[in-house]
Amino acid sequence: MRVPLSWLKEYVDIVLPVPELAERMTLAGLEVESTKRIGAEWGRDKIVVGEIVEVRPHPNADRLTIAVVDHGASEPEAVVTGAANIKIGDHGQKVAFARTGARLIDGYSEERRYVKLKPTKIRGVRSAGMVCSEKELGLSDEHEGILILDDDAPVGVPLQDYLGDTVLDIDLTPNLGRCLSIIGVAREVAALTGQPLKLPEPTMKAGGAPIAGQIELEIADPDLCSRYSAALIKGVKVGPSPLWMQQRLRAAGMRSINNIVDITNYVMLEWGQPLHAFDYDRLRGRGDGDNPVIIVRRARPGERITTLDGVERQLESEMLLITDGGGPVAIAGVMGGLETEIGLSATNVLLESANFNNLNNRRTSELLKLPSEASLRFGRGLPPETTVIAARRASEYMRQLAGGVIADGIADAYPVKPAAKTIALAAAEAERLLGIKLSRQRIVEILESLGFTCEPGKRAAPIHVTVPYYRLDVEIAADLVEEVARIYGYDEIPDTLLRDELPPQRRNLALEGEQRVRALLVGSGLAEVITYSLTNLQSVAKLDPTQEAVDAANYIRLANPLTSEREYMRRTLMNSLLETLRDNLRFNDRVDIFEIARVYLPQPDQELPDEPRRLGIAMSGPRHDAHWTGASDETLDFYDLKGVVETLLDRLRVGDCTFAPTEHPTFQNGRAATVSVGGTEIGVLGEVHPLVRENFDLPEQRVCLLEIDLEALLAQVPSVYYYQAVSRFPAAVRDLALIVEESVPAVQVRDAMAKAGGKLLQKVELFDVYRGEQIPPGKKSLAYTLTYQAVDRTLTDEEVNRLQTRLQKKLERELGAQLRA
């Protein structure tokens, strides 16, 4: 809402400097976003009000004239102009006169470019000064003719004093519908600065026949229209409105159209009540020869209307219409119909001033995508009380500014006048919610400054507060407490720290687990990323070269995506991680990233999806960064990723972790594994299949990828675990190299060793895998270091040899393992 200060001053005295006023308003909830000064750049002695005393022809040019302008100096100035709106013989017009040296906007330039006015010769005639257009003054883009001021403009006065203004641009929260009017803002300013409010008297001078016999009103759907008031103004002459009105409309952000439209807009800005003007002569009665009728009702199936903008619109049943005897003439509070529009030749105006249900109005304007100044106000909610005030106010202006004759009285359909709201406010309630003691008297004072009426009552009795009609937003005691607090000043409430009982403190194990995983992965050298939860199925499909498309039915899908790139709630982190990896490999040789995030899994029997957390890891690049101490050309592979996972699982102390080979379309065959913990499969890891790599435009190098179900993993993390005694006795270390079939996985050999070695076998470390010379084809050699140790004694050589032999035999028996010579 833009509020010209000059306009605001009509209803309340401004006693504070503008910046201070703006701050007070901001703190009280009317956030002043900016303060703009109109005419600030007009030099006070350079641009003044002038009066044209004579217009003569230019001796050398037909299109130019010479205007002689009295500008308050001892001599009038003759200036050359090409303005289309003054002609030879004119005199008496008030204009904006720029003296030599004035800074003006170049009227012929596309952009806003300032130029300094210098005396020149135009087609042989000297011209020192200029009569200005709106564009040259920076008021609008109008440059066809010059700006003609109202007749009462005082000659020689700085234009800044006459036309200059300060405009407050206020960002209004949705509850501040009442401040979508100058008077609404004035009420707030009055309360905030302790000044009285001066409201204009809505008097209207009727001169015509009673309206009663000339229009019939019917509200068929009073649930959507609580009041419909109308005035009739006959014999109006459509034309331009006076400059002062145009000027105010423009300062408030509206364009001037003609006097009738301008008046409806002006009164809407003043009181907040939208008005609509119908061409009375085009309204039809119920039957031939009957008086015109207005019926407010819901649309009927299949009904259509062509609105002011020339678009034919299909209506639906919950839309509220203004109809006459023949059909729809307006969509209530949204847009008028083309048929009954006030054209240039219209003479009789039926002025609508009505109250429509705000939610229904919002719905209609949203569905039709027709936002307007009117529906903005209806949508926020308006009091029915203002309809008649606004109708009278606008009628009077139409009488004064458009030469109309007002029919006697206001037609007014007002089925149920709502009772004034009263709220009981215990003085202690303010203290309970605000934490500050306020006297009953202070509370009453504040509320009354805002227009509430209070019956203070005595001692402990609550204050009975009657809510003024224009405060639709106030319904309960807490609303009154806010009113008291914001006028009192939030900053006056002393800061305290909760003295209330401390609630039971509970650990959030899910979050703690997640944080632990994060810390472990960071410790393993991975960087955390956060990618979008929304994805597209083309990207997901890239993960599986064996299938054409992804089944959309498994996904939460947006009804209104911003882009098709982000239309579905993801079920995997893999594609986002590969995309992030690819983007980063452009600038980094090696990228190791992880993400912990939710996936969204719709469930058949639930309204909302499950949102389990997943952990994803992606790694690619050289194992060692290039460095002057010597580079290695090894790249990260499966075992680097597996090492990260093993460390993670080890540190989380989840027992019984197994990796099993798997086939998965995203991964290269034979280089992928599932990972299971405690017998539950929790995820998959491997090297990305070259085709998938290609799908994601990844470089031709190994890319390691993992995704696991974090919930399943964390479920396996024990809350207690036991330490192992540290032996004081020396350990015996034995190496053992075995030859086994290629098909025997290493894990089987290790497990068999662990089993055969028993408690005394403390550690089994694989230190070499060998194929080639001395090893028969189809076999491999695995070399281990075995560490034997007891907690309570030194093991003898004999004992260790016996264990080693037993282990060896067992491996031979179970796995066909041969001792390598």
Next chain:
Amino acid sequence: MLDQLNGLEKTALDELHSLASMEALEAWRLAYLGRKGSLTSVLRSLGKLPPEQRPAAGRETNRVKLALEQAYGEQAAALKREQTLRQLSQEQIDVTLPGRPVEPGYLHVSTQTLCEIYAIFAAMGFQVVETPEVETDNNNFQLLNIPPYHPARDMWSTFHTTREGVLLRTHTSPGQIRVMRQYCPEPIRVILPGKCYRYEQVTARHESMFYQVEGLAVGRHVTMGDLKGVLTHFARQMFGANRKVRFRCSYFPFTEPSAEMDMDCIICGGKGCRVCEHTGWLEILGSGMVHPQVLKNGGYDPAVYSGFAFGMGPERIAMLKHGIEHIRYFFANDLRFLQQFA
């Protein structure tokens, strides 16, 4: 015999003192003290001496042996010292060459900011609770006093799903309802962090996905003074002890009274700059006393209980703390950006 021994001793010692390498020293040891060395052969020849000469010759031989051994030891130590010094002088390095890089990982800046927020509020008894991102219209709006087509819906541009009444939460506030329903009638102090979504084109300050941290305190004696105290404390813990804050009246359908907390601009110190839009103040968070109807929706009797709630954006906080001018950096995941917060 004795002359021979003395001659041997002298020659051996002379030789020894001229030795310059460990290898030569070892050769010397073998030549004189080794099993086939000169001294050993002298010892062996002792048996050929007449018995009366043997003791004296034996003593002398032993003396020479000990003398040679001692000299050997000293020479060995001297050589070793020399060798070490030589070696050390060869091992000098250019200490200005770069070290071998260690590549620790790091957390995303949003996660770090969230953790800071958790820590500050944990100290005041606020615990972290997480609630769903895909929400019902009922929880996200209606139970927070925002019926369909309510003007306040304009405050949140919403992503709707294809399922009627199911949407992506536009704020963490639906968590208030969930937490109250879970813990009623216990007093509550929680913060509710998580991802939120808005149907908004990306601008410098707005993203379609972002984090929010909601706070909620409910009890029998929770006041607006507490709200101000707790949030002022938070701002000073987060941004510095001398920060000024102000609370101005605002509007959220689910709080009454509502307040916006501003902090003096950390860039210009309140003088006005581009970041604070020349106001000298930065919006930090929205807050208010929980609306009686919302308390009721959560199961609490508003005549007995009161509470406050607030909501803030960790990305905004990180942007202010680190001078990040565009929110799009956060989820673009360019490691050259993220690494700066390692």
